[in-house]
Amino acid sequence: xxxxxxxxxxxxxxxxxxxxxxxxxxxxxxxxxxxxxxxxxxxxxxxxxxxxxxxxxxxxxxxxxxxxxxxxxxxxxxxxxxxxxxxxxxxxxxxxxxxxxxxxxxxxxx
Amino acid sequence: xxxxxxxxxxxxxxxxxxxxxxxxxxxxxxxxxxxxxxxxxxxxxxxxxxxxxxxxxxxxxxxxxxxxxxxxxxxxxxxxxxxxxxxxxxxxxxxxxxxxxxxxxxxxxxxxxxxxxxxxxxxxx
Numbered sequence: 001x002x003x004x005x006x007x008x009x010x011x012x013x014x015x016x017x018x019x020x021x022x023x024x025x026x027x028x029x030x031x032x033x034x035x036x037x038x039x040x041x042x043x044x045x046x047x048x049x050x051x052x053x054x055x056x057x058x059x060x061x062x063x064x065x066x067x068x069x070x071x072x073x074x075x076x077x078x079x080x081x082x083x084x085x086x087x088x089x090x091x092x093x094x095x096x097x098x099x100x101x102x103x104x105x106x107x108x109x110x
Numbered sequence: 111x112x113x114x115x116x117x118x119x120x121x122x123x124x125x126x127x128x129x130x131x132x133x134x135x136x137x138x139x140x141x142x143x144x145x146x147x148x149x150x151x152x153x154x155x156x157x158x159x160x161x162x163x164x165x166x167x168x169x170x171x172x173x174x175x176x177x178x179x180x181x182x183x184x185x186x187x188x189x190x191x192x193x194x195x196x197x198x199x200x201x202x203x204x205x206x207x208x209x210x211x212x213x214x215x216x217x218x219x220x221x222x223x224x225x226x227x228x229x230x231x232x233x234x235x
Contacts, residue, residue, distance in 0.1 A: 002113060005226045032220060033220050035220065035221035039154070042226035043227070044205055044224070044226060044227055044228060045155065045205075045222075046225070047210075047221075047222065047224075048220050050210070050220060050221045050223075051220070056223060088154070088155060090155075090218045090221060092219070092221070094217065096169070097160070097169050097216065097217035098157070098171075099134055099145075099147075099157035099222075101154055101155040101156070101157075102154075103154045104154060
């Protein structure tokens with residue numbers, strides 16, 4: 001089973017700063033099968049990035065995803081007040097079908 | 111606008127059963143695979159189960175296999191999760207989530223979009 005490890009656990013930054021979130025897989029993951037979600041308090045997760053680097057519909061271009069193999073990154077170029085939230089990475093494995101999530105990175109206001 | 115509204119959660123003693131429902135609107139429900147994902151409050155996410163557009167294929171996490179059954183009624187635009195032999199470790203917020211593409215097969219869904227707001231299941235005596 002592929003395990004996703006996110007770092008750091010918490011990121012303390014100010015609005016306007018750049019956020020770099022890491023997701024490391026225990027085995028190689030196809031980029032096609034790597035997604036990122038944002039979750040705000042009291043809300044359901046919403047997809048930001050799929051296929052490692054494609055922005056979902058309506059997601060601002062300050063969010064970008066990159067990476068391949070075992071190392072993936074979510075970057076928020078300039079933090080807006082509404083970006084302070086928890087971010088999860090997720091991978092899909094096809095044989096047998098299985099979806100696993102990282103433990104999350106909290107981006108908090110410094 | 112796509113909407114997914116879960117219901118049926120509550121407090122239940124260990125060993126009992128509960129049935130969750132998810133009412134879908136704003137898209138052609140019968141064309142999409144659907145999933146259940148759960149989250150222990152303040153903790154991580156765990157995929158629970160998925161079902162294809164025509165109920166022809168279903169999948170379960172090892173942690174719930176043999177105890178939970180996913181089903182759907184395309185005429186009612188509804189998704190269900192029958193949970194039997196509940197355990198304390200099943201306590202979580204249960205989300206229904208839609209597959210991203212109209213291919214309709216849950217085993218091809220790479221991610222989930224969107225998710226409902228969730229229904230809380232608490233298993234405790």
